[in-house]
Amino acid sequence: MRRARTGDALAFGLLVQRYQRAAYSVAYSVTGRHEDAQDAAQESFLVALERLEECRSPERFAGWLMTIVRNRSRNLVRREVLRETDPVPLAASSGTPSPEQETERNELRESLGDALAALPEVQREIVLLHDLEGWKHREIADRIGIPSGTVRSHLHFARKALREALGAASGEKANRSET
Amino acid sequence: MSQEWPASGRENDGLGRDMELAEILTAIDPASRDPNYWLRFRSWVMAAAAPELGRRRLMRELTVGDLLASWARGVVPAAMAAAVIAALVLSRPSVAPTPTAVGVEELLIAGMEEEPIPATLSAGEGPSFVAFATETF
Structure with a gap:
């Protein structure tokens, strides 16, 4: 720095x-x-x-x-600021997925987006930093400015809510495919 | 990747990193769609930051001599101009009037018709009362 x-x-x-x-x-x-x-x-x-x-x-x-x-x-x-920066376009992946894989991934992304959106902001941040980025509880606590125990608590509830939401989405999909 | 999750239904809340969830969450990682995403992200930031980085490098490379020189470039001409103006003002002929001597005592008694009483009374010098006479001596 x-x-x-x-x-x-x-x-x-x-x-x-x-x-x-x-x-x-x-x-x-x-x-x-x-x-x-x-x-x-x-x-x-x-x-x-x-x-x-x-x-x-x-x-x-x-x-x-x-x-x-x-x-x-x-x-x-x-x-709702209008975007002023040059966007970084999402280029096609080098390993081109099949249409089925792409559809499945888009569905997952949509379900995940909905499930995350239902969480409180602090829980979203913690679950993404911990489970996606691999930050430790102590690091998150220091950088967000809350006790480590609170981080663990938020993480627990965030995971539980995500499991329930994604499990429900998965069940709905299974029902649709059966009918 | 399957959307059947959680497949095992396990409650992984020893609160270590949940790799099963981590795999699901990669769906929102832009690199999952574009492997070069983060490289280009950094490139964009670096390109946008170039002017500020350049300014900071310039500030670091400035020496004390450079700062004094830049300061002198503005101040020296101004000081020279001020000196010239001062010289012009001082070299002009003086037009101040010559003062005339006036006696202070003359001014104090000017317009008075009678001579003032020369003697004064002080405590313990006379009786305990004072009488005033109307006649002029």
Whole structure:
């Protein structure tokens, strides 16, 4: 972080590489939309670069960055800001899936989106950071600013709700295919 | 990937990372549709950050001498201009009027018709009362 302050592009690139997925997950947990999450995460890195002097301690960079991401995402949702950044188009995957696989994946994505949307924002953020990004309870607690026990509690309820929602979606699909 | 989840129905809440759920959650990871997504994400951020990074490099490379030089570039001409103006003002001929001497005592008694009483009374010097006479000596 200190090197990034002096304009070292390599150092800043490493910070982006290290936290881009977590930033996206936090943004997604707030916005619930890929495009908005992408915009909020990208813009947050630019804001963080401009304000690097405000982050006094490099150890707190991740939590500080996630606060910026959360605030930008909330503003994006609240104000319904028109997208001003150049989008990063989602190119076709190199291993082209079959139409059936693609359909199944889209259905899963839709069910997952609905299930996540039903969770409180803090639970979405925690389950994505922990189970998708692999952050530890203590890391999440430090970076969100809540006790570790609360993180575990949120994680427990988030998983339970996701299981129920996805299980129900799975059952509905099975019923449809039988009829 | 199957949507039949949770297949085992297990409650994995030792609260370690739930790999089964992690696999499901990868569906919202943009890289699941585009393997180069994160590479391009970083490229976009780096391109947008280039001006700010350049500004920061420039600030770091500025030495104290550069700062003084940039400061002097503005201040020295201004100081020279001020000196020229001051010299012009000081070199103009003086037009101030010459003062005339006036006696203070003359001014104090100017317009008075009678001479003032020269003596004054002080405590313990006379009787305990004072009488005033109307005659002028």
